[in-house]
Amino acid sequence: MTTETHECTCASRANPFMPYLAKIRSIEDLTYDVKLFNLELLDPEIREKFEYGVGQFGFVSVFGIGEAPFDISSLGHRKAGIEFAIRRVGTVSRGMHELQVDDVVGVRGPFGNTFPMHEYKGKDLVIIGGGIGMAPMRSVINYIMDFRDDYGDVFILNGARSPQDLVFKPEFEIWQSSPRTRLELTVDRGDESWKGRVDLIPTVVAEVKPSPKNAVAIICGPPIMIKFTLQQLKKLEFGDDQIVTTLESKMKCGIGKCGRCNVGEHYVCLEGPVFTMAQINQFLEEF
Ligand code: FES
Known part of the structure:
Protein backbone atom coordinates (compact mmCIF):
# COMPACT_ATOMS: atom_id res chain seq x y z
CA MET A 1 0.00 0.00 0.00
CA THR A 2 1.30 3.42 -0.89
CA THR A 3 0.52 7.00 -0.09
CA GLU A 4 0.16 9.38 -2.97
CA THR A 5 1.22 12.81 -4.07
CA HIS A 6 -1.48 15.25 -5.05
CA GLU A 7 -0.31 17.77 -7.61
CA CYS A 8 -1.69 21.22 -7.06
CA THR A 9 -3.05 22.75 -10.23
CA CYS A 10 -3.46 26.17 -8.63
CA ALA A 11 -1.19 29.13 -9.30
CA SER A 12 0.57 28.93 -5.91
CA ARG A 13 3.77 27.49 -7.36
CA ALA A 14 4.67 30.84 -9.02
CA ASN A 15 5.70 32.15 -5.59
CA PRO A 16 5.05 29.50 -2.96
CA PHE A 17 5.81 31.92 -0.11
CA MET A 18 3.11 34.37 -1.18
CA PRO A 19 -0.20 33.61 0.53
CA TYR A 20 -3.53 33.99 -1.18
CA LEU A 21 -6.00 36.26 0.51
CA ALA A 22 -9.02 34.51 1.95
CA LYS A 23 -12.12 35.76 3.72
CA ILE A 24 -13.50 33.98 6.76
CA ARG A 25 -16.96 32.85 5.68
CA SER A 26 -17.99 31.22 8.92
CA ILE A 27 -16.66 30.33 12.36
CA GLU A 28 -18.10 27.46 14.36
CA ASP A 29 -17.24 26.75 17.99
CA LEU A 30 -16.44 23.04 18.09
CA THR A 31 -15.21 23.01 21.69
CA TYR A 32 -14.18 25.63 24.24
CA ASP A 33 -10.76 25.88 22.53
CA VAL A 34 -11.34 24.61 18.97
CA LYS A 35 -13.00 26.61 16.22
CA LEU A 36 -13.81 25.53 12.69
CA PHE A 37 -12.98 28.25 10.16
CA ASN A 38 -14.44 28.15 6.67
CA LEU A 39 -12.33 30.26 4.32
CA GLU A 40 -13.08 31.49 0.84
CA LEU A 41 -10.26 32.61 -1.42
CA LEU A 42 -10.92 36.15 -2.60
CA ASP A 43 -9.70 35.75 -6.18
CA PRO A 44 -12.39 33.80 -8.09
CA GLU A 45 -9.88 32.41 -10.58
CA ILE A 46 -7.56 31.07 -7.87
CA ARG A 47 -10.57 29.82 -5.93
CA GLU A 48 -11.66 27.80 -8.94
CA LYS A 49 -8.19 26.33 -9.47
CA PHE A 50 -7.40 25.65 -5.80
CA GLU A 51 -7.74 21.87 -5.61
CA TYR A 52 -6.80 19.78 -2.61
CA GLY A 53 -6.98 16.15 -1.60
CA VAL A 54 -7.75 14.23 1.58
CA GLY A 55 -4.87 14.61 4.04
CA GLN A 56 -3.25 17.74 2.67
CA PHE A 57 -2.40 20.76 4.76
CA GLY A 58 -2.09 24.49 4.28
CA PHE A 59 -0.47 27.44 6.02
CA VAL A 60 -2.76 30.09 7.44
CA SER A 61 -1.38 33.54 8.22
CA VAL A 62 -2.87 36.07 10.58
CA PHE A 63 -1.54 39.43 9.47
CA GLY A 64 0.72 41.09 12.00
CA ILE A 65 1.07 37.86 13.97
CA GLY A 66 2.45 35.04 11.85
CA GLU A 67 1.80 31.86 9.92
CA ALA A 68 1.30 28.23 10.94
CA PRO A 69 0.46 24.95 9.20
CA PHE A 70 -2.93 23.29 9.75
CA ASP A 71 -4.56 20.16 8.38
CA ILE A 72 -7.37 20.80 5.94
CA SER A 73 -10.56 19.32 7.38
CA SER A 74 -12.86 19.81 4.41
CA LEU A 75 -13.19 18.10 1.05
CA GLY A 76 -12.02 19.72 -2.16
CA HIS A 77 -14.64 18.04 -4.34
CA ARG A 78 -17.47 19.61 -2.32
CA LYS A 79 -16.33 23.06 -3.52
CA ALA A 80 -17.52 24.62 -0.27
CA GLY A 81 -14.44 26.51 0.84
CA ILE A 82 -11.38 25.43 2.81
CA GLU A 83 -11.94 24.43 6.43
CA PHE A 84 -9.43 24.33 9.25
CA ALA A 85 -10.26 23.10 12.76
CA ILE A 86 -7.88 25.17 14.87
CA ARG A 87 -7.15 24.61 18.54
CA ARG A 88 -6.08 27.65 20.53
CA VAL A 89 -2.57 26.61 21.56
CA GLY A 90 -0.01 28.91 19.92
CA THR A 91 0.45 32.49 18.80
CA VAL A 92 -1.11 32.09 15.37
CA SER A 93 -4.01 29.95 16.56
CA ARG A 94 -4.74 32.48 19.33
CA GLY A 95 -4.70 35.19 16.68
CA MET A 96 -7.12 33.17 14.55
CA HIS A 97 -9.48 32.78 17.50
CA GLU A 98 -9.65 36.58 17.82
CA LEU A 99 -10.85 37.01 14.23
CA GLN A 100 -14.43 37.48 13.06
CA VAL A 101 -16.46 36.48 10.03
CA ASP A 102 -15.42 38.57 6.96
CA ASP A 103 -11.91 39.17 8.33
CA VAL A 104 -9.15 38.38 5.82
CA VAL A 105 -6.28 35.94 6.37
CA GLY A 106 -3.55 34.49 4.16
CA VAL A 107 -3.53 30.90 2.88
CA ARG A 108 -0.61 29.02 1.31
CA GLY A 109 -0.99 25.57 -0.10
CA PRO A 110 -2.19 22.99 -0.49
CA PHE A 111 0.89 21.04 0.56
CA GLY A 112 1.80 17.42 1.16
CA ASN A 113 0.53 14.11 -0.13
CA THR A 114 -2.91 12.60 0.34
CA LEU A 247 2.84 12.99 10.92
CA GLU A 248 2.72 16.17 12.89
CA SER A 249 5.96 17.99 12.32
CA LYS A 250 7.55 21.35 12.95
CA MET A 251 6.86 22.73 9.51
CA LYS A 252 7.92 26.19 8.48
CA CYS A 253 8.12 26.53 4.70
CA GLY A 254 6.07 23.56 3.42
CA ILE A 255 8.21 23.29 0.29
CA GLY A 256 11.38 21.48 1.34
CA LYS A 257 13.53 24.58 1.87
CA CYS A 258 13.85 25.19 5.61
CA GLY A 259 14.88 21.72 6.82
CA ARG A 260 12.56 21.92 9.84
CA CYS A 261 10.43 18.88 9.09
CA ASN A 262 12.91 16.20 8.16
CA VAL A 263 13.03 12.64 9.47
CA GLY A 264 16.56 11.66 8.49
CA GLU A 265 16.80 12.48 4.80
CA HIS A 266 13.06 12.61 4.29
CA TYR A 267 11.00 15.78 4.33
CA VAL A 268 7.55 15.42 5.86
CA CYS A 269 6.29 18.45 3.94
CA LEU A 270 7.28 16.97 0.58
CA GLU A 271 6.89 13.21 1.02
CA GLY A 272 4.20 13.28 3.73
CA PRO A 273 2.49 14.07 5.94
CA VAL A 274 0.69 10.77 5.18
CA PHE A 275 2.88 7.69 5.67
CA THR A 276 2.38 3.99 6.24
CA MET A 277 4.07 2.49 9.27
CA ALA A 278 6.20 0.49 6.83
CA GLN A 279 7.52 3.77 5.40
CA ILE A 280 8.16 5.26 8.84
CA ASN A 281 10.02 2.13 9.95
CA GLN A 282 12.14 2.38 6.82
CA PHE A 283 13.02 6.01 7.63
CA LEU A 284 13.97 5.08 11.17
CA GLU A 285 16.20 2.26 9.94
CA GLU A 286 17.99 4.71 7.67
CA PHE A 287 18.28 7.29 10.44
S1 FES B 1 8.64 22.50 6.23
FE1 FES B 1 10.46 23.38 5.46
S2 FES B 1 11.55 21.68 4.67
FE2 FES B 1 9.60 20.87 5.25
Whole structure:
Protein backbone atom coordinates (compact mmCIF):
# COMPACT_ATOMS: atom_id res chain seq x y z
CA MET A 1 0.00 0.00 0.00
CA THR A 2 1.30 3.42 -0.89
CA THR A 3 0.52 7.00 -0.09
CA GLU A 4 0.16 9.38 -2.97
CA THR A 5 1.22 12.81 -4.07
CA HIS A 6 -1.48 15.25 -5.05
CA GLU A 7 -0.31 17.77 -7.61
CA CYS A 8 -1.69 21.22 -7.06
CA THR A 9 -3.05 22.75 -10.23
CA CYS A 10 -3.46 26.17 -8.63
CA ALA A 11 -1.19 29.13 -9.30
CA SER A 12 0.57 28.93 -5.91
CA ARG A 13 3.77 27.49 -7.36
CA ALA A 14 4.67 30.84 -9.02
CA ASN A 15 5.70 32.15 -5.59
CA PRO A 16 5.05 29.50 -2.96
CA PHE A 17 5.81 31.92 -0.11
CA MET A 18 3.11 34.37 -1.18
CA PRO A 19 -0.20 33.61 0.53
CA TYR A 20 -3.53 33.99 -1.18
CA LEU A 21 -6.00 36.26 0.51
CA ALA A 22 -9.02 34.51 1.95
CA LYS A 23 -12.12 35.76 3.72
CA ILE A 24 -13.50 33.98 6.76
CA ARG A 25 -16.96 32.85 5.68
CA SER A 26 -17.99 31.22 8.92
CA ILE A 27 -16.66 30.33 12.36
CA GLU A 28 -18.10 27.46 14.36
CA ASP A 29 -17.24 26.75 17.99
CA LEU A 30 -16.44 23.04 18.09
CA THR A 31 -15.21 23.01 21.69
CA TYR A 32 -14.18 25.63 24.24
CA ASP A 33 -10.76 25.88 22.53
CA VAL A 34 -11.34 24.61 18.97
CA LYS A 35 -13.00 26.61 16.22
CA LEU A 36 -13.81 25.53 12.69
CA PHE A 37 -12.98 28.25 10.16
CA ASN A 38 -14.44 28.15 6.67
CA LEU A 39 -12.33 30.26 4.32
CA GLU A 40 -13.08 31.49 0.84
CA LEU A 41 -10.26 32.61 -1.42
CA LEU A 42 -10.92 36.15 -2.60
CA ASP A 43 -9.70 35.75 -6.18
CA PRO A 44 -12.39 33.80 -8.09
CA GLU A 45 -9.88 32.41 -10.58
CA ILE A 46 -7.56 31.07 -7.87
CA ARG A 47 -10.57 29.82 -5.93
CA GLU A 48 -11.66 27.80 -8.94
CA LYS A 49 -8.19 26.33 -9.47
CA PHE A 50 -7.40 25.65 -5.80
CA GLU A 51 -7.74 21.87 -5.61
CA TYR A 52 -6.80 19.78 -2.61
CA GLY A 53 -6.98 16.15 -1.60
CA VAL A 54 -7.75 14.23 1.58
CA GLY A 55 -4.87 14.61 4.04
CA GLN A 56 -3.25 17.74 2.67
CA PHE A 57 -2.40 20.76 4.76
CA GLY A 58 -2.09 24.49 4.28
CA PHE A 59 -0.47 27.44 6.02
CA VAL A 60 -2.76 30.09 7.44
CA SER A 61 -1.38 33.54 8.22
CA VAL A 62 -2.87 36.07 10.58
CA PHE A 63 -1.54 39.43 9.47
CA GLY A 64 0.72 41.09 12.00
CA ILE A 65 1.07 37.86 13.97
CA GLY A 66 2.45 35.04 11.85
CA GLU A 67 1.80 31.86 9.92
CA ALA A 68 1.30 28.23 10.94
CA PRO A 69 0.46 24.95 9.20
CA PHE A 70 -2.93 23.29 9.75
CA ASP A 71 -4.56 20.16 8.38
CA ILE A 72 -7.37 20.80 5.94
CA SER A 73 -10.56 19.32 7.38
CA SER A 74 -12.86 19.81 4.41
CA LEU A 75 -13.19 18.10 1.05
CA GLY A 76 -12.02 19.72 -2.16
CA HIS A 77 -14.64 18.04 -4.34
CA ARG A 78 -17.47 19.61 -2.32
CA LYS A 79 -16.33 23.06 -3.52
CA ALA A 80 -17.52 24.62 -0.27
CA GLY A 81 -14.44 26.51 0.84
CA ILE A 82 -11.38 25.43 2.81
CA GLU A 83 -11.94 24.43 6.43
CA PHE A 84 -9.43 24.33 9.25
CA ALA A 85 -10.26 23.10 12.76
CA ILE A 86 -7.88 25.17 14.87
CA ARG A 87 -7.15 24.61 18.54
CA ARG A 88 -6.08 27.65 20.53
CA VAL A 89 -2.57 26.61 21.56
CA GLY A 90 -0.01 28.91 19.92
CA THR A 91 0.45 32.49 18.80
CA VAL A 92 -1.11 32.09 15.37
CA SER A 93 -4.01 29.95 16.56
CA ARG A 94 -4.74 32.48 19.33
CA GLY A 95 -4.70 35.19 16.68
CA MET A 96 -7.12 33.17 14.55
CA HIS A 97 -9.48 32.78 17.50
CA GLU A 98 -9.65 36.58 17.82
CA LEU A 99 -10.85 37.01 14.23
CA GLN A 100 -14.43 37.48 13.06
CA VAL A 101 -16.46 36.48 10.03
CA ASP A 102 -15.42 38.57 6.96
CA ASP A 103 -11.91 39.17 8.33
CA VAL A 104 -9.15 38.38 5.82
CA VAL A 105 -6.28 35.94 6.37
CA GLY A 106 -3.55 34.49 4.16
CA VAL A 107 -3.53 30.90 2.88
CA ARG A 108 -0.61 29.02 1.31
CA GLY A 109 -0.99 25.57 -0.10
CA PRO A 110 -2.19 22.99 -0.49
CA PHE A 111 0.89 21.04 0.56
CA GLY A 112 1.80 17.42 1.16
CA ASN A 113 0.53 14.11 -0.13
CA THR A 114 -2.91 12.60 0.34
CA PHE A 115 -4.50 9.49 1.75
CA PRO A 116 -4.81 7.15 -1.25
CA MET A 117 -8.56 6.84 -0.90
CA HIS A 118 -8.91 4.94 -4.19
CA GLU A 119 -6.59 2.20 -2.84
CA TYR A 120 -8.90 1.72 0.13
CA LYS A 121 -11.90 0.93 -2.08
CA GLY A 122 -13.49 -2.37 -1.09
CA LYS A 123 -11.59 -2.46 2.20
CA ASP A 124 -12.78 -2.17 5.78
CA LEU A 125 -11.46 0.93 7.51
CA VAL A 126 -10.49 1.51 11.10
CA ILE A 127 -10.22 5.24 11.70
CA ILE A 128 -8.75 6.34 15.01
CA GLY A 129 -8.48 9.97 16.05
CA GLY A 130 -7.41 11.44 19.35
CA GLY A 131 -8.20 15.05 20.30
CA ILE A 132 -7.46 17.55 17.54
CA GLY A 133 -6.03 14.58 15.61
CA MET A 134 -9.60 14.23 14.38
CA ALA A 135 -9.03 17.27 12.11
CA PRO A 136 -7.53 15.27 9.20
CA MET A 137 -9.69 12.24 10.10
CA ARG A 138 -12.81 14.31 9.49
CA SER A 139 -11.94 14.67 5.81
CA VAL A 140 -11.19 10.93 5.55
CA ILE A 141 -14.53 10.06 7.17
CA ASN A 142 -16.56 12.55 5.15
CA TYR A 143 -14.90 11.38 1.94
CA ILE A 144 -16.06 7.84 2.76
CA MET A 145 -19.54 9.18 3.58
CA ASP A 146 -19.67 10.83 0.13
CA PHE A 147 -18.66 7.61 -1.64
CA ARG A 148 -20.03 5.14 0.91
CA ASP A 149 -20.66 2.23 -1.49
CA ASP A 150 -16.98 2.16 -2.43
CA TYR A 151 -15.89 1.08 1.04
CA GLY A 152 -16.52 -1.83 3.40
CA ASP A 153 -17.24 -1.68 7.12
CA VAL A 154 -16.03 1.46 8.85
CA PHE A 155 -15.10 1.62 12.51
CA ILE A 156 -14.49 5.13 13.80
CA LEU A 157 -12.88 5.50 17.22
CA ASN A 158 -12.73 9.06 18.50
CA GLY A 159 -11.11 9.76 21.84
CA ALA A 160 -10.56 12.95 23.80
CA ARG A 161 -9.45 14.10 27.24
CA SER A 162 -13.02 14.95 28.30
CA PRO A 163 -16.51 15.10 26.76
CA GLN A 164 -15.96 18.84 26.20
CA ASP A 165 -12.90 18.06 24.09
CA LEU A 166 -14.70 15.91 21.51
CA VAL A 167 -14.59 17.85 18.27
CA PHE A 168 -17.04 17.49 15.34
CA LYS A 169 -19.94 16.56 17.63
CA PRO A 170 -22.47 17.95 15.10
CA GLU A 171 -21.34 15.27 12.63
CA PHE A 172 -21.52 12.25 14.96
CA GLU A 173 -25.14 11.55 14.10
CA ILE A 174 -24.46 11.61 10.36
CA TRP A 175 -21.52 9.24 10.75
CA GLN A 176 -23.43 6.93 13.08
CA SER A 177 -26.44 6.67 10.81
CA SER A 178 -24.34 5.73 7.78
CA PRO A 179 -24.64 2.04 6.78
CA ARG A 180 -22.00 -0.41 8.03
CA THR A 181 -20.47 2.30 10.16
CA ARG A 182 -19.74 2.11 13.88
CA LEU A 183 -18.73 5.14 15.89
CA GLU A 184 -17.20 4.68 19.33
CA LEU A 185 -16.48 7.67 21.53
CA THR A 186 -14.26 7.52 24.54
CA VAL A 187 -12.85 10.03 27.00
CA ASP A 188 -10.03 9.95 29.53
CA ARG A 189 -12.18 11.66 32.16
CA GLY A 190 -15.97 11.71 32.17
CA ASP A 191 -18.30 14.12 33.91
CA GLU A 192 -21.78 13.88 35.43
CA SER A 193 -23.44 14.21 32.01
CA TRP A 194 -21.24 11.64 30.24
CA LYS A 195 -22.82 8.20 29.85
CA GLY A 196 -20.28 6.81 27.41
CA ARG A 197 -16.92 5.12 27.71
CA VAL A 198 -14.14 6.31 29.97
CA ASP A 199 -11.21 4.45 28.49
CA LEU A 200 -7.99 5.18 26.69
CA ILE A 201 -8.05 4.60 22.94
CA PRO A 202 -5.62 1.60 23.04
CA THR A 203 -7.89 -0.06 25.63
CA VAL A 204 -10.90 0.30 23.33
CA VAL A 205 -8.93 -1.12 20.40
CA ALA A 206 -7.93 -4.11 22.54
CA GLU A 207 -11.55 -4.66 23.54
CA VAL A 208 -13.25 -4.13 20.16
CA LYS A 209 -10.56 -6.09 18.28
CA PRO A 210 -11.06 -4.76 14.75
CA SER A 211 -10.10 -7.42 12.24
CA PRO A 212 -7.03 -6.81 10.07
CA LYS A 213 -8.53 -8.92 7.28
CA ASN A 214 -8.82 -6.74 4.17
CA ALA A 215 -8.58 -3.68 6.42
CA VAL A 216 -6.60 -0.48 6.75
CA ALA A 217 -6.15 1.42 10.01
CA ILE A 218 -5.69 5.18 9.84
CA ILE A 219 -4.52 6.92 13.01
CA CYS A 220 -3.93 10.48 14.04
CA GLY A 221 -3.45 11.92 17.50
CA PRO A 222 -0.91 12.58 20.24
CA PRO A 223 2.34 10.54 19.91
CA ILE A 224 1.70 8.66 23.16
CA MET A 225 -1.74 7.57 21.91
CA ILE A 226 -0.28 6.50 18.59
CA LYS A 227 2.51 4.53 20.28
CA PHE A 228 0.19 2.42 22.45
CA THR A 229 -2.50 2.11 19.78
CA LEU A 230 0.10 0.76 17.37
CA GLN A 231 1.05 -1.89 19.92
CA GLN A 232 -2.57 -3.03 20.07
CA LEU A 233 -2.96 -3.05 16.31
CA LYS A 234 0.19 -5.13 16.00
CA LYS A 235 -1.22 -7.60 18.55
CA LEU A 236 -4.28 -7.86 16.32
CA GLU A 237 -1.87 -8.63 13.45
CA PHE A 238 -2.28 -5.49 11.42
CA GLY A 239 0.78 -5.34 9.14
CA ASP A 240 2.92 -2.19 8.91
CA ASP A 241 1.57 -1.71 5.41
CA GLN A 242 -1.99 -1.69 6.76
CA ILE A 243 -1.40 1.13 9.22
CA VAL A 244 -1.35 4.72 8.02
CA THR A 245 -0.74 7.89 9.95
CA THR A 246 -0.25 11.55 9.26
CA LEU A 247 2.84 12.99 10.92
CA GLU A 248 2.72 16.17 12.89
CA SER A 249 5.96 17.99 12.32
CA LYS A 250 7.55 21.35 12.95
CA MET A 251 6.86 22.73 9.51
CA LYS A 252 7.92 26.19 8.48
CA CYS A 253 8.12 26.53 4.70
CA GLY A 254 6.07 23.56 3.42
CA ILE A 255 8.21 23.29 0.29
CA GLY A 256 11.38 21.48 1.34
CA LYS A 257 13.53 24.58 1.87
CA CYS A 258 13.85 25.19 5.61
CA GLY A 259 14.88 21.72 6.82
CA ARG A 260 12.56 21.92 9.84
CA CYS A 261 10.43 18.88 9.09
CA ASN A 262 12.91 16.20 8.16
CA VAL A 263 13.03 12.64 9.47
CA GLY A 264 16.56 11.66 8.49
CA GLU A 265 16.80 12.48 4.80
CA HIS A 266 13.06 12.61 4.29
CA TYR A 267 11.00 15.78 4.33
CA VAL A 268 7.55 15.42 5.86
CA CYS A 269 6.29 18.45 3.94
CA LEU A 270 7.28 16.97 0.58
CA GLU A 271 6.89 13.21 1.02
CA GLY A 272 4.20 13.28 3.73
CA PRO A 273 2.49 14.07 5.94
CA VAL A 274 0.69 10.77 5.18
CA PHE A 275 2.88 7.69 5.67
CA THR A 276 2.38 3.99 6.24
CA MET A 277 4.07 2.49 9.27
CA ALA A 278 6.20 0.49 6.83
CA GLN A 279 7.52 3.77 5.40
CA ILE A 280 8.16 5.26 8.84
CA ASN A 281 10.02 2.13 9.95
CA GLN A 282 12.14 2.38 6.82
CA PHE A 283 13.02 6.01 7.63
CA LEU A 284 13.97 5.08 11.17
CA GLU A 285 16.20 2.26 9.94
CA GLU A 286 17.99 4.71 7.67
CA PHE A 287 18.28 7.29 10.44
S1 FES B 1 8.64 22.50 6.23
FE1 FES B 1 10.46 23.38 5.46
S2 FES B 1 11.55 21.68 4.67
FE2 FES B 1 9.60 20.87 5.25
